[in-house]
Amino acid sequence: MMDGVFISDFKNLVKAVQEFEGVTRKSSIDTVTSLLTESYNVSGDVVIDIGDDASAIDIGNNQVVLIAADGIWGQIMNVNPYWAGYCSVLVNVNDIAAMGGKPLAMVNIMSVKHDEIYENLLAGIKDGCLKFGVPMVGGHLHPDGEVDSLGVAIVGIAKKDKLITSFGAEVGDKIIVAIDLDGKPHEMFELNWDTTYDKDKQLVQDQITAVQYLAERDYIKSGKDISNPGILGTLEMLLETSDKGAIVNLEDIPKNENISWENWLKSYPGSGFIFTANEENCEFIKKYLKDYSIEANVVGEVTGECSLYLVNGDGEKLEVFNQKTNPVFKSKKE
Amino acid sequence: MMDGVFISDFKNLVKAVQEFEGVTRKSSIDTVTSLLTESYNVSGDVVIDIGDDASAIDIGNNQVVLIAADGIWGQIMNVNPYWAGYCSVLVNVNDIAAMGGKPLAMVNIMSVKHDEIYENLLAGIKDGCLKFGVPMVGGHLHPDGEVDSLGVAIVGIAKKDKLITSFGAEVGDKIIVAIDLDGKPHEMFELNWDTTYDKDKQLVQDQITAVQYLAERDYIKSGKDISNPGILGTLEMLLETSDKGAIVNLEDIPKNENISWENWLKSYPGSGFIFTANEENCEFIKKYLKDYSIEANVVGEVTGECSLYLVNGDGEKLEVFNQKTNPVFKSKKE
Known part of the structure; x- marks a missing residue:
């Protein structure tokens, strides 16, 4: 099991994700959110605001x-x-x-x-x-x-x-992690998983259009781009906005084999997304994105419980985030 | 002649406008402009870019x-x-x-x-x-x-x-200065001519809609909001973008009588615009804006020479800006 993660390593990995600066510094956003919420209703035209x-x-x-x-x-x-x-x-x-x-x-x-x-x-x-x-x-x-x-x-x-939002995840949705694996860590910033700088600009631009294509044909129910909080931190933000939880199988996450799991989960990819979708659409999404150098895989499922659990290859299950005790950010509903 | 400006004062006034920090600090924008211009053409959709x-x-x-x-x-x-x-x-x-x-x-x-x-x-x-x-x-x-x-x-x-741009001024256009005179200098920033803070929000919002109304009915040929460079500095920016000059009669500029000319010309008004228009539309523009607490007046005319001249009540004429020797910013064409 090349990329297998054993229980002691697994605990350390979960801890590393929980304590990652990219995750913890998100929580100060909450203050801005609550203070500015009052301004939303000055115009009737806003359909999606802070949280996406x-x-x-x-x-x-x-x-x-x-x-x-x-x-x-x-x-x-x-x-x-x-x-x-x-x-x-x-x-x-x-x-x-x-x-x-x-x-x-x-x-x-x-x-x-x-x-x-x-x-x-x-x-x-x-x-x-x-x-x-x-x-x-x-x-x-x-x-x-x-x-x-x-x-x-x-x-x-x-x-x-046809908007892809963070509000649309529903219980039973399959969770897809989609990342361009053809890249390398930036030589000065090892958590920048750079997949665009050396890549042909047409392919880079086609990756963006590919997501539009899937959105406009209703393949995707909710989504978010993977940013500073990394793969699981970003998924947790999406789940918090949708008031949902998830069970994720670590080893189903598409990963470049040269990177450690810890660095991979903390990386900011050049082209990386979390999507949720109905089961019947997952194969098409995977196949379609592959043509644009984006590896997509179903990594788990959305649940009604507001926790994000990670499962390793041996079936061991740990809670990474819990919206009551350690959310990445609190959605404005709370 | 209550607000008459005599020749020695007039010279000092012109000098004050030329040396005003709000005008002089604009010139460093030029570097950003020239370095980023190359990025415009990556998409065919940009119709107006830097300069407006x-x-x-x-x-x-x-x-x-x-x-x-x-x-x-x-x-x-x-x-x-x-x-x-x-x-x-x-x-x-x-x-x-x-x-x-x-x-x-x-x-x-x-x-x-x-x-x-x-x-x-x-x-x-x-x-x-x-x-x-x-x-x-x-x-x-x-x-x-x-x-x-x-x-x-x-x-x-x-x-x-129906866009109002800074590119549309033509020789012979009348120049209109339109400012809400019902206000007061901010108590801490005397060059902030505040006309919105104590004003009913409906009227403040109607002032914005009033400009839209004039634009959508083709009353206005070019325009710009009066900002940090003040009334004449803003007019000069518009003229530079249009490759034109102007002759302006100082005492035709709408002015609150409690403010000195120097402070007035340097002020950042809460609601203030420079417009150019065909002569036959000027009366309607003046009358229409008056209903929204904006005093508009024809203050001069656009010329083909790239200088902005100011004329006082005695007919004395001084050059305030010259696009070759002291522009406010150089347009990207140069």
């Missing part, structure tokens, strides 16, 4: 405009501003892709203290735009910044009744 | 999605975070309004060092959302920020063939 990868606003004719924003962690910014710029495009494009949407354009808000960082940052942004085929159309520069920081917002469009 | 208040992306059916981003000056943030939050909404909403668009929703990117700033900031954002009727639907928080900073991006929608 992007928010959706109804513009009529069964169309929604999607909007999302992401900042870049200071540590990446200072160590490798080029990569920070590139990733600012990647994370935003994936937010729109994960909703089944088409990314349209981005704007940025930059603060710049060191000129040399600035030029590398812009070069990375530009290369990200060219790779993903999404233009950076404007922005705001704090020219007298006290720090170097970068925030990017993205806008996209989707069909209102 | 917002960028526009074609989504078919004669509709464009508008997107803009603005940061908040550090000095406002530290002195009065509540007002910084409120203004982050105001400036973004005005960016969409100035294009003749309907604001849909905003997202923010925050970095927080001091918790007490944070709560005031969120309270200001919330009140801004309620005042302008535009929801803040998501965002990204840097919880371990080294500084307190706030960036907001906004998305809106407009009819493609």
Whole structure:
């Protein structure tokens, strides 16, 4: 059993996921959420708001405009501003892709203290735009910044009744983890599972269109792109938004064989998604995504209990997250 | 001549406008513009990009999605975070309004060092959302920020063939300055001409809809919202984007009588726009906006020479900006 995980290792793995910074730092988002919720109802057009990868606003004719924003962690910014710029495009494009949407354009808000960082940052942004085929159309520069920081917002469009959201998971849904396995860890950031930088831009862009295709044909019931909290942290966020739990078989998760399970579960993939779907659609989803270098597999099932359990190859079962005791974020319903 | 400006004062006034920080700090935007221009063509959908208040992306059916981003000056943030939050909404909403668009929703990117700033900031954002009727639907928080900073991006929608842009000014167009005169300088920031905070939210929201109305009926040829560079700095930005010049009669600019000319020309109004229009439409525009507490007046004419001249009540004429020697920003064509 090449990738088998024995019980003592398994306990340590679960602990590592629970204590992972990518998971724990999500909880401070809760404050923003609760304080801004009151502003939602000023307009009747918001159909999806905080809690999903992007928010959706109804513009009529069964169309929604999607909007999302992401900042870049200071540590990446200072160590490798080029990569920070590139990733600012990647994370935003994936937010729109994960909703089944088409990314349209981005704007940025930059603060710049060191000129040399600035030029590398812009070069990375530009290369990200060219790779993903999404233009950076404007922005705001704090020219007298006290720090170097970068925030990017993205806008996209989707069909209102075909949106992939985090709210749609139902008991009995199959859980699919879909990741491009053809990549390598970034040489400076080992948890960045880079699958786009060396890849042909057409294939990178086709990966986004492939998710749109599955969304528009109703293959997917709910979904989210795998981001900082990693594979299980992201799944837990989806489950919290849907008020559901799950049982996941660790060894069914598609994985590049050169990476340890711990690093793999913490990785931010270049193209990676959690989906839930009806059983009869899973084979098609797997087959369809394979043509776009995305390995998809059914890893478990959605349950009515608000816990995420992980099972290893020997049938041993551990609770990773529990929405009462250690949620990744609390959904705004609570 | 109550508000008459004599020649020595007039020279000082022009100098003050030229040296105003709100004007001079715009020029560093040029670098971002030139470095990112290459990314525009990755998608064929961008119809308006950097150089305007917002960028526009074609989504078919004669509709464009508008997107803009603005940061908040550090000095406002530290002195009065509540007002910084409120203004982050105001400036973004005005960016969409100035294009003749309907604001849909905003997202923010925050970095927080001091918790007490944070709560005031969120309270200001919330009140801004309620005042302008535009929801803040998501965002990204840097919880371990080294500084307190706030960036907001906004998305809106407009009819493609009815957009108000900065590109549309033509020789012979009348120049209209339209400002809500019913307000007061903010007690901590004397150049913030606040006309929204104490005003009924319905009227504030109607001011935005009023610009949409004029845009959708083709009354306006080009326009821009008056922002940090003030009345003449903003006009100059519009002229630079259109490759035009202007002659402006100082004393025709609508002005609150309690404010000095210097402060007035440097002020950031709560609701203020520069428009150009055909002569036959000017009376209607003036009359229509008056119903929404916006005083509009024809202040001069667009010329083919790339200079902005200001004329006082005695007919004395001074050059304020010259696109060859002291532009506010260089348009990307140069």
